[in-house]
Amino acid sequence: MSCALTVSNLICRYNGQAVLNDLSFRVEKGEIVCLLGASGCGKTTLLKAIAGLLPLDGGEMMINCRQIVGASLNVPPEQRNIGMIFQDYALFPHLTVAENVAFGLKGWHKAATNVRVKEMLALVKLDGLDTRYPHQLSGGQQQRVAIARALAGKPDLLLLDEPFSNIDTQVRHSLIKEIRKIFKEQGVTAIFVTHSREEAFAFADKLAVMNKGVIEQYGGATELYYSPSSRFVADFLGHGSYVPVSVNGDSKMYTPLGEWPVEQAANGSDLEWLIRPQNLSITPDDSGNGVVSDVQFMGDSCRYLVDVNGQSLMVYSNQLLDMGDKVRLDIRPHPPVLFEAS
Numbered sequence: 001m002s003c004a005l006t007v008s009n010l011i012c013r014y015n016g017q018a019v020l021n022d023l024s025f026r027v028e029k030g031e032i033v034c035l036l037g038a039s040g041c042g043k044t045t046l047l048k049a050i051a052g053l054l055p056l057d058g059g060e061m062m063i064n065c066r067q068i069v070g071a072s073l074n075v076p077p078e079q080r081n082i083g084m085i086f087q088d089y090a091l092f093p094h095l096t097v098a099e100n101v102a103f104g105l106k107g108w109h110k111a112a113t114n115v116r117v118k119e120m121l122a123l124v125k126l127d128g129l130d131t132r133y134p135h136q137l138s139g140g141q142q143q144r145v146a147i148a149r150a151l152a153g154k155p156d157l158l159l160l161d162e163p164f165s166n167i168d169t170q171v172r173h174s175l176i177k178e179i180r181k182i183f184k185e186q187g188v189t190a191i192f193v194t195h196s197r198e199e200a201f202a203f204a205d206k207l208a209v210m211n212k213g214v215i216e217q218y219g220g221a222t223e224l225y226y227s228p229s230s231r232f233v234a235d236f237l238g239h240g241s242y243v244p245v246s247v248n249g250d251s252k253m254y255t256p257l258g259e260w261p262v263e264q265a266a267n268g269s270d271l272e273w274l275i276r277p278q279n280l281s282i283t284p285d286d287s288g289n290g291v292v293s294d295v296q297f298m299g300d301s302c303r304y305l306v307d308v309n310g311q312s313l314m315v316y317s318n319q320l321l322d323m324g325d326k327v328r329l330d331i332r333p334h335p336p337v338l339f340e341a342s
């Protein structure tokens with residue numbers, strides 16, 4: 001893969017307050033990257049900075065090895081060859097579907113425009129709807145028009161600001177899958193913003209978990225989920241139990257759940273072991289080591305809290321159990337993630 005976007009030491013301030021704080025990352029060609037983080041952490045600001053819609057206070061950017069932001073350089077938005085899709089799709093209400101898609105093709109000959117519009121509408125499965133107006137389309141169809149329009153001009157990079165937030169939850173899942181497939185087939189490089197980790201996991205190749213204007217961790221979903229570099233990332237990406245451990249430099253950690261091998265850990269008596277629910281399994285067992293203390297039915301599975309030696313652990317299972325049931329809790333072998341106790 002080769003680099004589609006390089007962002008180095010980006011700084012952006014609003015009223016003297018740094019919102020992007022020396023932020024760096026890179027996106028490879030054909031990758032889909034998600035910016036994920038709590039409200040106000042700077043996701044939209046980063047998207048706007050990449051698009052060239054904000055004055056910057058420092059940093060450099062390159063798109064396809066071409067510098068667009070540097071010491072005395074700031075390429076205007078229209079010369080960056082970036083496509084944008086907004087939360088509300090920003091379709092022109094007085095233009096038909098075909099005219100909306102053609103809008104991104106200024107300067108193209110009429111015949112070539114018609115061919116490209118047809119191609120794009122077929123790609124997003126809207127053939128036959130070219131003469132409709134945006135108000136005659138569902139939310140999902142409007143989203144497809146926005147995607148067709150953004151891709152028509154073959155941008156080097158596509159930026160999407162909460163692209164699925166206005167889509168009905170029933171269609172969202174299949175639309176995400178379908179759009180991801182289109183992006184992969186077309187080799188689209190994309191960066192999108194979301195509040196939803198489920199969307200991030202389903203749509204992105206890589207996640208950038210942002211916190212206070214910096215990227216706290218950047219990588220694949222499973223890497224960040226199972227090997228978070230901080231509690232912030234761990235908690236942002238999902239549930240887990242924190243078990244107190246002590247490590248004495250003898251390749252073992254001592255925990256209320258027993259002794260466990262550990263390869264590398266600083267000596268310390270004040271550490272906590274993050275155990276994801278997926279690393280645990282339970283089996284009904286009258287002579288087991290655990291007792292179910294809380295049950296949450298979630299449809300396709302149940303979320304249980306199980307008490308083992310005074311330690312509460314969260315685990316998922318599709319077995320139906322009741323509060324007070326005795327269970328055996330097993331920990332699947334996994335490289336332990338340890339944090340300083342909070």
Ligand SMILES: Nc1ncnc2c1ncn2[C@@H]1O[C@H](COP(=O)(O)OP(=O)(O)OP(=O)(O)O)[C@@H](O)[C@H]1O
Pocket residue numbers: 014015019037038039040041042043044045046195
């Ligand atoms: N034009 C502006 N002037 C001053 N401050 C701003 C401006 N735009 C955003 N901010 C502030 O910058 C910070 C980051 O905003 P941004 O919109 O990038 O966050 P976000 O992560 O996208 O949030 P959300 O998830 O709520 O959309 C926030 O504290 C916000 O209040």
